[in-house]
Amino acid sequence: MTKLRNKPCKDCLDRYSGCHAKCEKYAAAKADVEELKAKHMDELNYIGYVADTVWRNRKRKGKRK
16 A cells, blocks of 8 residues: 655644644645545455455365265
8 A cells, every 4th residue: 555655734834632623735745645544444355255256266176066
């Protein structure tokens, strides 16, 4: 999973307590992170599906039909 490298809050001159609720830069960065997380979860679900299918096929390989 790729991490967000440029965090908008670091060295921000407009930063104050509770600013995340109103900050557009933070909201955009958070949306990017959530999109990356969703893509990562999709990849993990696919990999899990493939691994499970391979495991079931190997387990069933020697059995009669």
